[in-house]
Amino acid sequence: MTIRIDTTINGDRMEIDVDPTLTLLEVLRENLFLSGTKEGCGVGECGTCVVLVDGEPVTSCLVLAGDGDGANLETVEGLAQNGELNEVQQAFVNTGAFQCGFCTPAMVLSATALLRDNPQPDEEEVKKALGGILCRCGAYPKILEAVIEVTGEGA
Amino acid sequence: MTTYVGSRVARVDSVDKVTGHAVYGVDVALPGMLHGAVVRSPHPHARVVSIDISAAEKAPGVKAIVTGKDFPQLFGSAIKDQPFLAIDRVRYVGDPVAAVAATSEREAQYARDLIKVVYEELPAVTDMRLALADDAPLVHPDMHTYQRGGHDIVPHTNVNTLYRYERGDVETAFAEADFVFEGEYSAHALSHVALEVHVAVAEYDEYSGDYTLWVSTDRPFFLRDDLAGGLGVDGSKVRLKVAQVGGSFGAKGVPIAEAIAAVLARKTNGRPVKVELTREECLIASQLRVPAIMKLKTGVTKDGLMIGRSADVLWDSGAYTAYTVGVAIRGSQTIVGPYRIPNLKILSRQVYTNKGITGSYRGYGTTQVTWACESQMDEIAHELGIDPVELRLQNGYEEGDSYLNGQIMHGVGLKETVEVARDEIGWGSIDRQPAPHLRRGKGIATMIKPTMTPSSSNVVINLGGDASVQVICAAPEIGSGQDTVLAQMAADAVGVPIEDVSVPATDTALTPYNGPVASSRTTYHMGSAIVSAGAEIKEKVLALAGDFFGVDSEYLEMRDGEILDEDGERLIGLKDLLAKFHGEGFSLTAGGRYSSAGSPLLKADPGEEWISSIFWMFCTQAAEIEVDTETGAIRVVKVAASADVGKAINPMTCEQQIEGGVVMGVSNGILEDFKIDNGRIENASLADYKVATIQDSPEIVPILVESIHNEAPYGAKGIGEPAAAATPPAIGNALFDAVGIRIPDLPITPEKVLDALAAKEAEDL
Amino acid sequence: MKRLKDFAYQEPTTLDEAVAALAEGGDTARVLAGGTDLIVDLKIERLLTTAVVNIKRIPGLSGIDDLGEASRIGALTKVTDIEASTLVAERHPALSQAASILASPPVRALATIGGNVGRASPASDLGPALIVLGASARIRGTGGDREELVEALYTGPGRTSLACSDIITDFIIPKPAAGCGSAHVKLGKRGSGTDIAMAGAAASVVIAEGVITEGKIALASLGPIPFRATNAEEVLRGRPAAEETIAAAAEAAAGDASPIGDIRASASYRTTLARVLTLRALRAAIASSREVVA
Numbered sequence A: 001m002t003i004r005i006d007t008t009i010n011g012d013r014m015e016i017d018v019d020p021t022l023t024l025l026e027v028l029r030e031n032l033f034l035s036g037t038k039e040g041c042g043v044g045e046c047g048t049c050v051v052l053v054d055g056e057p058v059t060s061c062l063v064l065a066g067d068g069d070g071a072n073l074e075t076v077e078g079l080a081q082n083g084e085l086n087e088v089q090q091a092f093v094n095t096g097a098f099q100c101g102f103c104t105p106a107m108v109l110s111a112t113a114l115l116r117d118n119p120q121p122d123e124e125e126v127k128k129a130l131g132g133i134l135c136r137c138g139a140y141p142k143i144l145e146a147v148i149e150v151t152g153e154g155a
Numbered sequence B: 001m002t003t004y005v006g007s008r009v010a011r012v013d014s015v016d017k018v019t020g021h022a023v024y025g026v027d028v029a030l031p032g033m034l035h036g037a038v039v040r041s042p043h044p045h046a047r048v049v050s051i052d053i054s055a056a057e058k059a060p061g062v063k064a065i066v067t068g069k070d071f072p073q074l075f076g077s078a079i080k081d082q083p084f085l086a087i088d089r090v091r092y093v094g095d096p097v098a099a100v101a102a103t104s105e106r107e108a109q110y111a112r113d114l115i116k117v118v119y120e121e122l123p124a125v126t127d128m129r130l131a132l133a134d135d136a137p138l139v140h141p142d143m144h145t146y147q148r149g150g151h152d153i154v155p156h157t158n159v160n161t162l163y164r165y166e167r168g169d170v171e172t173a174f175a176e177a178d179f180v181f182e183g184e185y186s187a188h189a190l191s192h193v194a195l196e197v198h199v200a201v202a203e204y205d206e207y208s209g210d211y212t213l214w215v216s217t218d219r220p221f222f223l224r225d226d227l228a229g230g231l232g233v234d235g236s237k238v239r240l241k242v243a244q245v246g247g248s249f250g251a252k253g254v255p256i257a258e259a260i261a262a263v264l265a266r267k268t269n270g271r272p273v274k275v276e277l278t279r280e281e282c283l284i285a286s287q288l289r290v291p292a293i294m295k296l297k298t299g300v301t302k303d304g305l306m307i308g309r310s311a312d313v314l315w316d317s318g319a320y321t322a323y324t325v326g327v328a329i330r331g332s333q334t335i336v337g338p339y340r341i342p343n344l345k346i347l348s349r350q351v352y353t354n355k356g357i358t359g360s361y362r363g364y365g366t367t368q369v370t371w372a373c374e375s376q377m378d379e380i381a382h383e384l385g386i387d388p389v390e391l392r393l394q395n396g397y398e399e400g401d402s403y404l405n406g407q408i409m410h411g412v413g414l415k416e417t418v419e420v421a422r423d424e425i426g427w428g429s430i431d432r433q434p435a436p437h438l439r440r441g442k443g444i445a446t447m448i449k450p451t452m453t454p455s456s457s458n459v460v461i462n463l464g465g466d467a468s469v470q471v472i473c474a475a476p477e478i479g480s481g482q483d484t485v486l487a488q489m490a491a492d493a494v495g496v497p498i499e500d501v502s503v504p505a506t507d508t509a510l511t512p513y514n515g516p517v518a519s520s521r522t523t524y525h526m527g528s529a530i531v532s533a534g535a536e537i538k539e540k541v542l543a544l545a546g547d548f549f550g551v552d553s554e555y556l557e558m559r560d561g562e563i564l565d566e567d568g569e570r571l572i573g574l575k576d577l578l579a580k581f582h583g584e585g586f587s588l589t590a591g592g593r594y595s596s597a598g599s600p601l602l603k604a605d606p607g608e609e610w611i612s613s614i615f616w617m618f619c620t621q622a623a624e625i626e627v628d629t630e631t632g633a634i635r636v637v638k639v640a641a642s643a644d645v646g647k648a649i650n651p652m653t654c655e656q657q658i659e660g661g662v663v664m665g666v667s668n669g670i671l672e673d674f675k676i677d678n679g680r681i682e683n684a685s686l687a688d689y690k691v692a693t694i695q696d697s698p699e700i701v702p703i704l705v706e707s708i709h710n711e712a713p714y715g716a717k718g719i720g721e722p723a724a725a726a727t728p729p730a731i732g733n734a735l736f737d738a739v740g741i742r743i744p745d746l747p748i749t750p751e752k753v754l755d756a757l758a759a760k761e762a763e764d765l
Numbered sequence C: 001m002k003r004l005k006d007f008a009y010q011e012p013t014t015l016d017e018a019v020a021a022l023a024e025g026g027d028t029a030r031v032l033a034g035g036t037d038l039i040v041d042l043k044i045e046r047l048l049t050t051a052v053v054n055i056k057r058i059p060g061l062s063g064i065d066d067l068g069e070a071s072r073i074g075a076l077t078k079v080t081d082i083e084a085s086t087l088v089a090e091r092h093p094a095l096s097q098a099a100s101i102l103a104s105p106p107v108r109a110l111a112t113i114g115g116n117v118g119r120a121s122p123a124s125d126l127g128p129a130l131i132v133l134g135a136s137a138r139i140r141g142t143g144g145d146r147e148e149l150v151e152a153l154y155t156g157p158g159r160t161s162l163a164c165s166d167i168i169t170d171f172i173i174p175k176p177a178a179g180c181g182s183a184h185v186k187l188g189k190r191g192s193g194t195d196i197a198m199a200g201a202a203a204s205v206v207i208a209e210g211v212i213t214e215g216k217i218a219l220a221s222l223g224p225i226p227f228r229a230t231n232a233e234e235v236l237r238g239r240p241a242a243e244e245t246i247a248a249a250a251e252a253a254a255g256d257a258s259p260i261g262d263i264r265a266s267a268s269y270r271t272t273l274a275r276v277l278t279l280r281a282l283r284a285a286i287a288s289s290r291e292v293v294a
């Protein structure tokens, strides 16, 4: 069985037929080849599968495909425009806020969403917003530095 | 003079990683690809009586099913004790028994559940102390018949590694000592939790008999040889292509998903097979840190001079030895710490148990022994009334000291690491106690780590006609910034802009041999090879330029892609120079090789040269923590983390390693805790095996100490591993400073803290 | 990766359709709200389902409203929206606090209040807060609508008195009286934040002239369901809102707790936490009684 979903992904509106027992993560990675979104645990604990749904970071491994209908989805692939990194991505590059890079798409997306809502978060707010994404390489100090750099409050 | 070496160059993998374009092992997808699923043992120890695949064979989408009898060879590094799939026995909960390949992963998982295995349970031994007992069930009754290297085992027991070391006369030293300290400490099993799970795609060519695998690994050639061993073919029949690695920390070196994918691919008529473990499978059936129980006895004079130490270390390899034998031997040596202790006696034994395999984990044994060594150092200091910092400075190694085997050590920045960490944390004072139930304290710990010695690295550097440079080597980017520091060194060695340098992905059929990206060895070893190959390229280019301008190339220099004359004036750009060869085509290659074997630096007392290390790493951490005395919860407030890296090729990537090590150390030390019942891991999920988040990450101040090592490329040593080891003891020592208790058995959980506080209160009454 | 087993999937657009679909699906049909429990339970095969009824296409099931003498929170209201609501923060601090520490932001943005109660986890964060606030749930089932106190819904770990075809539509929380305060605290293994509770406590108090006229305490991960610590509540009644009272109630709460030892904590440690967390929840509830907008 498939259902048709009408969805916008990184600004492109599309209608796709999907198996409703798939998760949004599977649809993104396997049906749409947007492999920037990763799976690290499958049960919402690691946060590497975060995508933005209507601007909010959610763990896409826990969302069924049907909920993509009518949604505005953003994945890491949509952040850079015309070969230009967005300011969070650029700050991640400047400060070295990643190591293996596996959590980076989720971190960058979540930080981007945070800064849209709250352009001047303090360190505690940044930590809280990113608290659901694991980075086993421990890039946390530089991730924090990168997000603060975007606010213009950095040293 | 260097342009790139020593500066905070942005990582060369930056854009790929922040845009999500980087292709990891899990992202590899090939046309016609099948998906695998694995049947695993539910028992810690059992005989496999029968395997019924009849229902699974008929399930939708199924293309192949394999069981252990299809691949009866054993593989392993020090002991060949492990099959790809259980042959007649399962030895841990999670031991792979059979595997299915189907057109989709869902079908594979569905069919997997239809395979019926009948087991006959056998008595299991799941506790390393009990594994030593005379009547303990034997995990490998045939151990003595297995192929193995030169190390000692105790046949017909579970002891798969026996190692003794003695120097001086420890008994006399204990008799002469004013104080003798004895303690028992333990370090627990940990999962690496690389966020990318274990994964592999394998393809088999029936005509040539060649296997090709797309993998995520930190040690391509070791893995290739292990795979070849298990498949029963020659190493040359196995080709590994390495994708981006989503973290390793020592985990991704032994065949795990790779083994299953390869055996399935053998039966799919050439269709590639992807095997991607679930997180649960990674937690129960990949590799864990080797747990250790460490008895430590140290004799000290009343002035704090350490004169003798004995250690009795017991390690738990789990069901198969994998890379644990080296951990048990090398690791136990480092329990002496970075201290001059003339009289030593070490006994190290490792046992098999019916638990998941263990292996290398960031630090290769040092995370365990540093916990014991540095906890006891703190006890000694407090008992003697000596400042813990002073005790370490008094006994610590200095430049030119000899290591326990007599090797003269160079590039020893230990004491500076202690001093800068001490100063940064504000040693000796607590600004304020935040509340009656919140107590702060500070603690310090240091450590020493050798690197795998001897080992070699090889590189081919190619300069193309477009002036681009390819650094062709088998040093996969596992996250620690290899590609960047190798590109920096190559750019300087050749004399080209770093933008023109690339480090292509590892492919064992194309890239020359390299030891593992492990043991903090890549910068030093591959760097050395790059420096020599780069110099050769530069020399050849300058010779061309010399011919062209009619000057002796000796008077020419190339830097950042420009050919310069004697006075540093630009003669021509490299691109323009090479354009002259456009018609005929151009490519210039040079090979570089570095091997530490036979280096005069390794000279040591006769028979003990093998203990030498081509360089030594030191790191110190001072931690400030806050203990909630009502709940026992610990918050790590700040860690001042210094590391002697030799020359920092890229200070930013060095900081990344230090910061990452501290975060991992905090996580290892106070959060991560497996609950194991009769060999079964009960919390095989990240919901219950807790890893530090950004909210658990303390303020970390990384400090680089640069003690220059003369044989090293630009003076660089290594940095990847050490930081993770010093954090738990620094926290443990800070706990004592805060509330006067010690927790000898890691991890330091809130519950243990409360129990110890209650015990202390009862004692104080 | 772990794949979901096959199931039938429906997206009804009215409550009646949904109830009918569930009734037809029988025992193994499940309501899908945020999915943060359901999808996990399906993946780890704690649960098998043949039919998933996604209720998010039914209008009117989310939102927070001021009904005057009560607040209404739709069952599909996301935990993040509860966390962000000033109405909830001002009137019902316990619920606001519980929402702000439930899971992590990307899970909270999916998780719903109805799902939290529907899952009936003994470790629930919202459950204890809803209980001390006297919240009730409005339910639509095959037999029509009814309203039940949240605390009466829980029947065992993961079990409620709801029939398979029942759907919680919204929650009604009485407006607090003057002098009323409430708070929620929990402790997870990761003391820092994002974590399931090793133990949790919510408290509400009504204080008149320095005396606690009524106090409620509810505990999580300290028994098979989120439940009221009745002996501790008894200790509070009619006593001064002072440290000795709180300490005595906290002691009593430890007695009310009947924790098990499991992979997260031992029973004895949990008993200690029952005392400490009750103490902290009560202190905070009393402090908030001066601020709550009645």
Ligand SMILES: Cc1cc2nc3c(=O)[nH]c(=O)nc-3n(C[C@H](O)[C@H](O)[C@H](O)COP(=O)(O)OP(=O)(O)OC[C@H]3O[C@@H](n4cnc5c(N)ncnc54)[C@H](O)[C@@H]3O)c2cc1C
Pocket (backbone or CB within 6 Å): A043, A044, A045, C030, C031, C032, C033, C034, C035, C036, C037, C038, C039, C040, C075, C076, C079, C101, C102, C103, C104, C107, C110, C111, C112, C113, C114, C115, C116, C117, C118, C119, C121, C123, C124, C125, C126, C162, C166, C167, C168, C169, C194, C195, C196, C197
């Ligand atoms: C990583 C992670 C961390 C978590 N941490 C916490 C935590 O700290 N604290 C905590 O309390 N919980 C936690 N949870 C659990 C979960 O997020 C919450 O319980 C959440 O509120 C469930 O809501 P949901 O909408 O996702 O429920 P769903 O998964 O959609 O549903 C849960 C159950 O309730 C039923 N149900 C849902 N809505 C209704 C309704 N309207 N009427 C009747 N039945 C209904 C479903 O059929 C299902 O049985 C965590 C979960 C994850 C994945």
